[in-house]
Each structure stands twice: as structure tokens, then as C-alpha cells.
Amino acid sequence: MPDVREIPHRSYEKADLAADLRWWDAANYLTIAQIYLQDNVLLREPLAVEHIKPRLLGHWGTSPGLSAIYAVLNRIIADTGTEWLYVTGPGHGGPALVANTYLEGTYSEIYPHISRDADGVRRLCRQFSTPGGIPSHVSVQTPGSIHEGGELGYALVHAAGAAYDHPDLVVACVVGDGEAETGPLAGSWKIPAFLNPARDGAVLPILHLNGAKIAGPTVLGRSTDAEISDYLGGQGWRPVFVEGTDPAAVFGDLRAAIVEAHRTIRAVQALARTDGAQPDDAQPDTGWPAIVLRTPKGWTGPKVVDGKKIEGTHWAHQVPLSGVRENPEHLEILEKWLRSYRPEELFDADGAVVEQISSLAPAGDLRLGATPYANGGRLLRPLRLPPIGNYALEIDEPGVVVHETTRVLGEFMRDIYRENSTPDGGGTFRLFCPDETTSNRLGAVFEETDRCWQLPTTDFDDGLSASGRVMEVLSEHLCQGWLEGYTLSGRHGLFATYEAFAMVSASMVVQHTKWLQHATSLPWREPVASLNILLTSTCWRNDHNGFSHQGPGLIDLVLPLAPDVVRVWLPPDSNTLLSIADHCFRSRDHVNVLVADKQPHLQYLTLDEANEQAAAGASIWPWAGTERAGIRSGDLSGVDAGAPDIVLAGAGDVPTQEILAAAQLLREWVPYLRTRVVNVLDLMALLPHADHPHGLPEDRFIELFTRDTDVVFAFHGYPRAVHQLLHGRTHPGRFHVRGFNEQGTTTTPFDMVVLNRMSRYHLVLEALARSRRAPEKGAELAEYCRAQLARHHDHVREHFEDLPEVRDWVWSPAH
């Protein structure tokens, strides 16, 4: 980290300012050219209608502000040699970021066909917002980006995620005043409570207020400086306001503000990194620096068109001159506007950006478009993973040991924390969880580290400190967004959440999946650690919390997303969870959804068996079925003697338990019914192989489920999710799926499976009804099951009148 004194604090040299303004002119010129021009892109001849694209798309409004910040940052980076990352909240500023990365050379390095000459400029313009080209937003294709534009709200969480454990990095995060209206962004300002100056990098928010969104003003844009100062100040920031319409003045003020912010950041960090520094010393007394930049929307664009004010209004948001193909006056305004940047001086005879401009870019990887922090795979080191055998449960016999399944994951992560920490108090792994780490039985991590907390502590706090590295905040958006930024910048982690409330940040899962899907198609983007999401406190065992806590919908949400990215794992017990977690921590570029409840559950598999099943995706559990039992009854005419009479399949912890209990009932009552028990651990195994890389080949699928035997399937989530996966398989209509049917309340775990018709008794009744043959004593067993359900029904209805003993209503999973 550079010494504070290395950060120059001198005034803007006139020549430097002039040069930076020319960079800005070039960026603005290229932005407009991308939006409008398909030819004559260097304006070497008079502008004519045929030079204009047939369809005008793109966003001018925010672009000049973004480019001004880029230009000023370039100088500061070049002056100081420090590492910066630029997160562009106003995703609509795509053409600006493309323009700047083109000017600095990174664009052509990554995309050689967009060369640094006239032909390259032409291609640059033609590809923009064009079929076969690039989107109008900052996207995965944009060099230097870890943040997709489009869905707004996540700029600051991504910025903070990238800053964690990157002590030398400063993340400049531009927040548009439109985005600032979203909930997730509004919730993101609490970074100062979580960012540790001793081991983390810094986030420098630049709230860019141009006053308008698509169709109207913004709340912060119309708020006073005093209001904004209070708003940010109250959350631990010390905002500096930069406002103006005169470019030179704004550049000067902006540079001074960023330099001063940079100095403050380094001073705070230096203090925190002094030997013997106390956490209380660590936080800046008056807040972390932030910048509020007020510049006109569509700055330097047309002021008035057809008598309507454009610059500074929402009319500048997208394409300020939309009639250029039809209206000669508009065309003339556009040409004047383009020529106002003097393109003939921006590009040399070959069409290359002149050296006076391109040389303003910082060197090599310090360029904002080249920083490895935005291509985290370049920084990624595999986690040091302790052998999972250290945490495995001893299993002598399946279905005997009862254990809170997620505990082993807590122990595993405790040691992952230890093995992957760095001497400066940082590390490469973090757990993110909304305030529920202990509740989710992952509390073993607190043996190794605390909750991260930069605000004051008290005597009665426990497991809480500035040096803590478990990230707890009551916001799924923050947890997930931080993890996204953390992994995209080269780190590893896991987000653990109550299953139902994973839906809060569901949209972020969709967008991150889209990001990874596109990223894997770009050779220059190195693979990053997967986004691992643990869904726990699941629907079946939120019996105590009730209906609002019961929802397995995230599974349905990820199923249709990119098959190369998404995986859904349903480990039935601790050892399978360990095996899957180990796999997920090693995997790259995936979104892994792991579903495992935290309550005491029966345990089944040894670690070896768990590893085998994890590799297979789905397996027969031979000890649970009876298909190899002899045949006594005589009613087998026409039945393939080698096939089971019925297949019982389970996916998930509670469903597996109910399927096993059903299998046991069948074993006990009708031992000569040939049953097979299959456990599905990798949900995507059910998809046809052509539709997902984990989809089982059809022959393997038939090995497990036979060709035409009926299958009674107990599933963790909504039953029709399984049906959608099975389309394309052999005879999918023979699958009879029970699962969560949106029947929930405050009740017992057993009542939950009864309400949703997935209890062992329901499963037995279904199995008997669907079996190839009616076994002896089958009718009695059915009678018994119906009686048990009737008894349960009476029991629950009467319960309120006559509260039973604990053993009756706190359901013993061992039955």
C-alpha cells in the first residue's frame, strides 16, 4: 500500500486538466458515435443519413458523467500507482465504459477485431446495441466490470464484496440517482459497519445525481445537499459535494475530492494497520469519504431540441435526437454536436486514438479495464480444504444416528476459515448469513472467528469483533450481493439462509446465473468460485415458525436457468452434505443450491457411500428395498421377475426419511413385495442428459428407475418441479410425486408431512395402489395406514383441547 504522502495533493496542472478533458471529449465522441453511427464514424466526410444506424438505441444521459469520473481516476491511478476498481451502477452507461476501455487499449487487447484504427472504430460503433453485437448496458463483455447493468440496486453490495480482503484495493462505485431509489441499494449504505480498514480495501461511493431517471426526476436528485449530507452522514459517510456544468471546474473539483478521499482512506488504513492498533482506532472518526457529483443529465449534449430542453432533463436519458434519419435539422444538430469534440484531433490518420490521449491511461493491469479484480479468476487460488473425513459421522448402520445435519458443515467451514486466513487478518473465504449462523447450526465457525462488526461493542456481546470474518446482516440482498462481489473478485464463500427467505434475493440469483452463463462463453474471463447457497431451516422443519417460513420456491426458480451453471443438491444427511459442500467449494462458475435442514435428522451414509452417491447423482439404496427377496405369491404372470414391483424414490432429508419409513412398513407388512429405494441427491440428474450435463444418460436412468415400473417419489419441494424435469424420460407418467403442496402452518413436523400428503402412510398407500401386483396383506397394511392418518387427524384436531405430552407432538424422526 502506498504511503499517504505518495498521493500528490497538488493542484491540477493546466496541461493535465486540458489533456484529461480531451480524453473526456474522446470518450463522449465515441459514446455518441456508438449510439448513432454505422459509417463515417470518424466524421471524415459530412454526416449523411446513410451514416446513421437504422435503429437508435442506447443511453446518453448518464454517460458523460461516467466518463468524467473515468478520466479523473485515470490520472489519480497513474499518479499514485494504486489499484482501483470501477463499479458502474448506472448500467445504462454501457457505451461510455466501452469507449473508455477502448481509449485505454484494453478493449482491443481483449477483442482484437475491435482494433485501434479506423476499421476498429467502425466496428466498435457498429457492434453497439446491434444484433450480434454488445448490449447497451455495462455487461459481462465489458472489460473491467464485475457488475451487470439492467437490474438496478446491486452496485454498492458488489463494490463492498470486492473490497473485502483486498487490502490495497479502492473500489470507486458510481451510484445513479435512479438506482439509489431501489431497496437493495438503499440498504447497502451500511458498509461502514462492516468494512475493516486493517484488512479490507475501501469503497468510495460516488453518488452521481443528474436528477432524472427515464421519465421523471429522482428523489435524491431533488433533495438538497443538506438532506443528502445528513442521509449519508447518518450512515457513516462523509460526503463531499461536487457540482457544476463547466467541465474544467467540475474536473478540478472532482479530482480534488477524489484525491482527498484517497488520502483519507489511506490515512485511516495506515492507522488501522499500525502495529498495536485497536479496532476502535480503526474507523474514521468522521466517516468514510463519499462523493456526491451533480452534473447535468446528457452533459455537453444538445441543450434544446425542437424547443424542448434536453440537457439536464430526463429527455436526455436515452437518445436525445431521435429524428436524425427523417429530420435534416436533427441531423445537423447531431453533426454539430459530434464535431464539437473535434474528432479530427482525437484520431490520427489511421484512425487510431492520438498518443496524447491514449497515453493518459495508467499502465498495464492498473488500467480500469484491465484490473484483475474485475476478472477475479486471475486472482483465484483454490481453497485449502481440510479432508472432509475430519468431520464425517461414524455410521455403522443406516437410520440409527440422529444428528443436526448442518453442524458438520459448520465444523468444515471453521477449519476452512483457519486454513485460508492470511497474516494480515484477512483471508480468502467468508460465510455470509442473515443473523442465523448459530440458529442454522453453523456456529462452529465462531470457534475460529467472530462476527464482523465495526461499530461499538459492549461487554455482553459475544462472538463479535472488528476482526471477525463471519458476515451477518439482516439482509439477504447484502449477504448474497457481498458474496457475488467477493467471488467475482477472486474469493470463495457461502451464503446460508432460511430456505423461504432465499426468495428475497431470488432475482440476484437469476442475474448472477446470467452473468456466469455469459462469462463462461468469453475466453478472457477466467473461471471464478461458484456462488454457493445453502438453504436451511427448510419448509418441512419450520413447523414452529409457520407458513410464512415455509417455501421451497428457489428450486423452481433455478431449474430453467442455464444448465451449464445451475445445480441443485439435496443431501439427505451429514456425510452427503459434506461431500457435496467439498465439491461445491472446488467447483467454478456454478450456482450451487444446497438444501439441507438444520434440525436433528436420521443419518444414513458413511462418507465413502456419500462420496459415491455424490459422484453418481442418484443411487439405489439396496439395504432399504426388497427387490432381491424371493417371490411367494403366485400372481406374477407377465411380470419380469427381475424388476421391482414398485420403486420408492426420495430427494431431500425429510422426504428420504419418509420414503425409508414407508419402505420399512412395506418390508414389515408385505415382505414379498419387491421394492427398490432410490435416493436422488443431484436434482439435475433427473433431466435428460441432452438438457443438462448432470442429466443421467437414459440407460443409467432406466437402471435406477426401470423402464416402466411405477415410482412413488417423495420430493423436498413442489411436486410439479419433478414432473417438469422428467419430461423426455421413459414413461414419465408412472412417477407419482409427493412434495410440498403449499400446505403449512404452525404445527408438528409430522403434521407437515401429513398436511402435504407426503407422510410414510401416504407413500405406502400410493405404493400399494401403484404396485405391479397386490401383495398379500396389502389390504391390511392400507387399512393400518388409513387408521394411522385418521388417528393423527383426530389427534391434531383435539390437540388444542387436550395438549399431549411432548413425545407425542414433537415428532421423533426415528418414528
Place this chain on the structure above:
Amino acid sequence: MPDVREIPHRSYEKADLAADLRWWDAANYLTIAQIYLQDNVLLREPLAVEHIKPRLLGHWGTSPGLSAIYAVLNRIIADTGTEWLYVTGPGHGGPALVANTYLEGTYSEIYPHISRDADGVRRLCRQFSTPGGIPSHVSVQTPGSIHEGGELGYALVHAAGAAYDHPDLVVACVVGDGEAETGPLAGSWKIPAFLNPARDGAVLPILHLNGAKIAGPTVLGRSTDAEISDYLGGQGWRPVFVEGTDPAAVFGDLRAAIVEAHRTIRAVQALARTDGAQPDDAQPDTGWPAIVLRTPKGWTGPKVVDGKKIEGTHWAHQVPLSGVRENPEHLEILEKWLRSYRPEELFDADGAVVEQISSLAPAGDLRLGATPYANGGRLLRPLRLPPIGNYALEIDEPGVVVHETTRVLGEFMRDIYRENSTPDGGGTFRLFCPDETTSNRLGAVFEETDRCWQLPTTDFDDGLSASGRVMEVLSEHLCQGWLEGYTLSGRHGLFATYEAFAMVSASMVVQHTKWLQHATSLPWREPVASLNILLTSTCWRNDHNGFSHQGPGLIDLVLPLAPDVVRVWLPPDSNTLLSIADHCFRSRDHVNVLVADKQPHLQYLTLDEANEQAAAGASIWPWAGTERAGIRSGDLSGVDAGAPDIVLAGAGDVPTQEILAAAQLLREWVPYLRTRVVNVLDLMALLPHADHPHGLPEDRFIELFTRDTDVVFAFHGYPRAVHQLLHGRTHPGRFHVRGFNEQGTTTTPFDMVVLNRMSRYHLVLEALARSRRAPEKGAELAEYCRAQLARHHDHVREHFEDLPEVRDWVWSPAH
């Protein structure tokens, strides 16, 4: 509205304070009793282990604070006769709200078996967090609630939604400091920019800081008063701090603070409602009042247990004494704690709450548990809906007129605004939309009203005013949450959003569906207007915006939810959209998801036909198929002459168009192939009738789709969503569904359908492959289709090199 002078501002009379503290004691006693006791609930004998529930569940921590506010509000309501609504953000405070509504009598009125006597108290306690009983959160069962606890973040949006257009109402909204960490809540503080004191009620936020969430401190709980004051002050609030541990002092300060807030609110409103008042007069100069209440977590509970500090720490969050069944010392502490409220003086000999306490409740519907604002169906009046014929498109021939489909809905809503406004500037209908009303072609509403905006305006603003009633804010959470509060308090509305970004508030859709599902099972909850969500700017036509804007996932999300609540409508054109919208605005207690794009689309049905199809759910479009055509070829052995050779089905605007184009190609090339075209408008019609009330009876399903003919199905969303619906139908494997396959980018609309293999050419190829017979010229047609696709492929790949004319790449929907 009462005159300000009617609000007494005198000091708290000693006797009143004492009485209110006893109400509080009673509420706290009942809260603890609910958590712990199954018997001896009035403590008329010494407490013994058998009186303790077998499983201790519930949340004490936040409860005493909630009850203190309730007690103070009771007095203010009784004093002033004004209407208040109490929104409880800390949903974990369920037992407190149940206790208070029991004390005031509403609980027993609604649930007569929870009578106002010893037996009733016993039942009250036993039902809590018990199988067959009620959840530990504030829920739909709780009298006086419009807000479910559990998933945190939506208290303030619901409060604001309930305040809109209810000029006399004050909504006291308690925000817990845990909830305050969420994104949606943090984004909700901007109410002052949208609440109009002339026509709306008021929201009085009470930020209740007890400092801790489940397992640690909270950001705001550890922030200073100055920081919080700045934070809220910057957003248009004027917070007053009430802090303490001495109940009498806190009650006094809290009452003074609420009375003063009430006076301020009424003064602001009175000024705004004066004849000739200008919008600029309307907003309070120094902000709307807000209260910050700092009281200990678990206030009045055990201070220290087993040497560990409990009161005032996160250890008081749930059950502060968990060992009462095993540990006699804990049991003794519990008994002492319960007796500290002197229960023998709270209940009379019959076990009824003594009159000195119960008489403190306001009268009748003014009671917080009885207010009709929390049971909005009681206030609901049907919308005055103009005849949709006024907006219908003239259709002489299907597939000729091209129109931006959503425009007619804008015109319809314009007149709904007009017909349902009130003389005070209010009304009973609002449109909520994140800044995209015009972009979504709903801009006709601005002929009738403006965007709602209470901040300063400028000369160049358009369609923006304090009196405006279109709610635009760049937050799906706010839009949807406001609409939820608005409908739950008796109003009507629609939330229009870009399809992809509906996922942002997906979790709210799930929770609201759960609310309605449970509400419809409670006879005392009157039906409310449905939550209508328009998904527009859909995946198929976000070709210009790119992949981040392309996502139809909300459909998948709602499919498994309560069938009595959710509906998904896919109107293919304007007249069907009108018909469906009319239906949705009349419907009650549903969540209606309408999917209709805003771009120019072909139009097909007359209004009469649209109405017919809306009633039918799905229909044959006879003019598009050829099944009645004669049969020329000789290859019909074994084929039922009455059945079509192939069924072509479409659901959604773009899919319908592609299906029709495919049908046209088949008509032209292979006229003797008997095709049938089916359009599915009501997606739930595909579900078996037993699984959804809109599911078509099987015979009707077979009438449409035949029993065994193959069906080529073009679907708006992810294809497997259709497969999941079809499970249980006759031969579902014959359905070959094309839809959005998560292939997206910035491209042309036609390239989108090609990328996702749903183009007319793909559909024809599939139809030819699946048809009962190989028609003459079928091979040539297939060849033609493949050639067209190859040509398109080359075209797109070359496009970037050689930009074609506009007519080639801006796809003409007419083909």
C-alpha cells in the same frame, strides 16, 4: 378529520398513566403466559412443571415495546376519536398483538371460543405456537393486521399503501431495528416524497430500537441518536427520541411524543386541506414526525439468568428462560416474573380481564384490532369500470391490424382513474410502476392525472405534481408493497413492471399469496381486491436491452402457489388484454399475473371473441387451422378421419404469432395436412381440474387437444413450465413445447425466437416431424424452413460486418 385543537396536549394524568401501565402489565403477562403456559394460566396455584408447555416457542424480546406503544395509542385514540392503524414490523411480536387484541375484546369477538374468561385465557395460551393453533408471528389471523411477520422488510411500504387515499387515517408503523437492516425497508423511508397531506392519511414510523436481533446487535441499534436523526432527517422525517428503562417515564415521553406527532400531522393536513392551498404549502417544513423508541429488549423480563445478562441483550430475543421444565431455579424465576405483573389483580374471579383495564380500549371500530382499515374488504367498493368496448380495437380480419398491445389498457385505466376519483383529490384506484408508465405504453393515464410527486418541481417537468395519482418510483419493492397495502386496506390497483424485473419483488408475491390463501379461510376477513401484476416489456421483445432484461421466471414462481389464489393470463392481443383486465379488476382475493408486451403486435380477436375466449380459458382458432379441409393423400390407414394430424398451440403474444405464421406456412405448402390451432389464454387451464379451479375438465381438454394427437406448443415462458402443468393429462408426452430457453442477447426480435428455437420455421419442422402423416410437399417445406434458418444464421453472423437495411433486421411482425 378532527380539529387540531381537539387533540389534548395536557400532561399525562397520574391515574391514566397508572391505568395504562396496568394494561401493559396485562399484555405482558398474557404474552409470557402464551409462550410458557399450558395450564394454571391465571397462576391461581403455585407454578409447577406440568403447567409448562412441552415445547417453548415464541418471541419475548420485542413484545413489551410493542405493547407499550399499543397501550399509549389506545389512550390517544380514545381521547381523540381518531382512526389509527397499527402495522407491526417486528412480526416476531405475535403474542403481544394477540394479547392486546384479547384485552380490547376484538379477539373474542372474532374467535368466540377464545372467550373472555378463565377458559378463554387458557385456550388463548394453549393455541399459541401450538399444532392446530396460531403462529408466533403477527399473521393473517391476528385482528388488526395487514402485515405478516416472518419475512421482514415490508412494514413501511404496507403502511404507506394503507395511508394513500385514506385522508383521516394515521398509520402507526413500528419498524424493528432488525427489519431496518433489510433493503426493502431501507428503501421505504422515502414516503415523504409521495404522501400528499391533502388527500392521504399519515404514516407515523416508530423505529423501535432494542438494539439486537436474533444473535447480535443491529446497525441502527448501535448508531448514535445524532446519526439516526441525520439518517431519517435527510429523508424528510423529523424524529423525536424516546428512551428509557423506567416504564412510567417512557410511557410519559412516548405519549407526549405521539400526541405532538399527531398534532403536527393534523396541522399539516389542515393546512393542505385549506381552500386554495398550494402544493408547496403542503409538506411540513421540517419533515413529517417520526419516533425513535429505545427500550431494552425483553423489557421487564429477567435481568440475569445463570449469571448471563438477558434483558437488553439478544438473549432476550426468543424464550429467555428455556430450562423451566428441567431447572427448578428457572421455574422459580419464571413464576416470580409472571407474578411481578400481579395477575390476581388483572383478572376477576371468572378469569375475565378486570373492567379497569378492558375499559381502556377505544370504542368499537376504533379499536386497533377492529379497524376496518385492517380488514379492507369492509371498506371495499367495486370499481366503477367503463365499458371496455370503449377501448376495443376494430378487428375485421385476424392478423392484419398491428398495435402496441398495452395501449388499450392505458386508456382503460385513464378512465378508471376518472370514474373512481373523489372530490377531495383522492380516489380508489392507483397504478404503480417503476418509472416506466410511458415506456410501457400506459401513458394515456397522464391525460387524467399526473405522477405523484411531493418534492420540488421545475419548469421542465411534465406530468408531475403533488396531486398526481400515478405512483412511479424506481423500486419494484415499493410499487408492489404500496399496492399490497392499498388493496389490503380496501382499494384497487395494478402494478406494471418489466417482466424480468418482477423477480425483484418475487418474494413479496409469494408472501402476499400466502396471506390471501389464509385470509380466504377466515370468514371474518372480507374479500379484498386482487393484486394485479402486469408483466410487460417481455423477454421476447427486450431484444434491444439484452439478456439481463430477458426473464419470464415469475410465471414459474407462481405456478405452485395456492390454486385458489394465483392466476396467470397470457392475452395474445389488445382485446383479450382488455377483457382479462376487466375481469381482474372485478376479481377478489387473487394474485393475477398478466403477461402482455408493449411493442407493436398483430391483433387477432374482436372484443366479443376475446370475451368468449377469456371465459373459456383456451380455444380453438378455427380460421387458422385446416382440420376441416378435405383429405387428398392416401396414407390415412388407421387414422381417425375426424382428428387433426397435428395441433399447434400458442400461449402469449409472440408465441401465438409464431404459431400462426407456422400454421400459415403449413396451409400454404401442405394444405391437406389437417392442422388445428389452439390458443391458451389462461395458463392454469392446462392444469388438471382437480388441481386448480381454472383447470379444464378432462373432456374439454380433449376437445381442444384431442386424446393422442401430437401438439406443438409455443409458450411465452420456460418450456418445462408447461410440462409441469400437463402432468396428469391424457398423454402429456405428445406435447412438444418451445419457449424461452434462456438464450438471450441484444439482437432482433426474430433472432430471439430463432435463438430459443421457437421461430415459425422451428415450429413447422417440429409439426412436420410429429404429424400423424407425412404430407405431400412436406419434405420441400422442411427444406425451405431449414434454408430460412440457415439464411438467418448467416445473416446474423454477417450482420456486424455488413449492416443490413432496417427492413431486414427490425423484424416485421407481419412476417
